[in-house]
Amino acid sequence: MSDTLLRLEHVDVGFATDDGTVSAVSDVSLSVSEGEIFGLVGESGCGKTTLAMAAMGLLPANASVRGSVRFQGQELVGLGPDDFRRLRGDRISMVFQDPMTSLDPAFSIGEQVSETITAHRDVSKKHARDRALALLAGVGIPEPERRYEDAPHRLSGGMRQRVVIATALANEPALLLADEPTTALDVTIQSQVLDLLRDLRHRLRTTIVLITHDLGVIAQICDRVGVMYAGQLVETATVAEIFRAPRHPYTQALLAALPTQDQVPGTLRVIPGRVPNLADPPPGCRFASRCPFVMEVCTTVPPLAHETADHLIACWLSEATREAGRPTGAATGGAA
């Protein structure tokens, strides 16, 4: 893969609440290369969306971000609200989960696309409209001229998600953050939207970070994948590697929980135990309380270390992690 587009280093995100600070993301380091589709997978509440929102500067006021998020060499942590606004929709865009609620019901779909253009480019209304029409056509909206003035409720879910994607692509962003873009859609539409994303990557060389809890989606279109659990990044590898040889016990459990055809009908495999309370997370590995291989050392945070060039893992079972954790044995450390 080519140059690094997005590099996260030791990112912590905490939310100040009445019950104390909730640690939503803890010490996450990862990098996304230009032109790749990077999948971020994990169960609800594991910090995937929070991570994306941090990169977009869209976290609520009670959130605090530490660490470093570098995008095209620019540091985003601590960036002013106005600089963030200029970045959003222009160089970084986002597609939200539910297309039923992410379009303004009081605006025509065309206006929502052209608004993204006029928010960042000093162009005429006519120019923005023409560009919006081209974008709508580009994401597969039939008869965009006729559809331009349509209110969102006149479109089906799949069509709406295409509009949302057109909006996100309006200024040809370098990075597209897609937060569960297919979760709210039925399976046929899901695969159409995934095809569209894959096609866009080839046509526009857009880098995509795809956030999902659906391993099937990851398998279909991602190049690499990062697995998150309770705010920690536990493993990253190529998609083939993750499915062939998952190393982290959580990743293994997640893959084992996928329903298969020869399963006894009416049963689902689950991971026993519960996600720890992130307002008072356990020290060390947050999966420890549910891990079948838990050891004494697991009360210390395992550093994310290179198992192979493409495969990083944060688990004391791994030789690489033990190696990385040896000099200090402390909570810091991580990917080189």
Next chain:
Amino acid sequence: MSVAVANPPTRTIWRRGILASPKGRVGFAILVALVAIAVFAPLIAPHDPNAIDASRILGPPDLAHPFGTDDLGRDVLSRVIFAYRVSLGVAVGSTLLAFLVGVPLGLYAGYHGGWVDTLIMRPIDMVLALPALLLAVALIAIIGPGSNVALLAIAVIYMPILARVIRSSTLVVASQTYIEAARARGTPSRRIITRHVLPNAIGPAIVQATILMGFALQIEAALSFLGLGAQPPTSSLGVMLADGRDFLTQAPWLEIFPGVAIAITVLAFTFVGDGLRARLDPRGVTR
């Protein structure tokens, strides 16, 4: 098939709101007629409202004077029409003023939250805590009576109500995904407030303002009845009620017709408001 819980956009209020329900249609038709009467008062009134006729003092309704005549022999129908003009003007003007001030305040407070919200809403809550009529009387005591002062007083009473209504609908709208999506597109926050939050949040405030407009007519009448509103020679429905009180037993038409005018107007506004609420209020029709 829509699953959106937000309020429908303003542009559909007319089509799907007022005119969709029979109640709304009736109310709207009455309102159009009443506004026309107020606007074209000089053309419609059969007599000069101030012409004194000593031969027809306290005359009962007949063909020449359908609403009768008052203690100076003036035509009550013509006087009601002209008084109605003043009363309706005060009612509409005060609500409009309250709307124009209250909506931006509530919108801004609701969207920004935090200390901005506190700074704007606490003083408004304080005004809301005072009894409405007492507030109006106090204001008139400071500035002096007159229909314009009555207008201002009613606006001061209404502004906090409308600010609170728009603030609460703004809180709902601002938490919708499409507002976050607008932020994610880099839309400047001023544009988000005016183009995305306002059109989606304004519905309940419009409903509220419509109903308040009807009641403004009542407050104006009350103030004028107390001698705090319109001052002679200007007449309003409240002034007419106050003047006619002395002749209640001999010439009840002096009280009945201004009273009926107030009742019809309040009813029409309430009908339109209910018609709108059926469509705009998420709780649906409450009565």
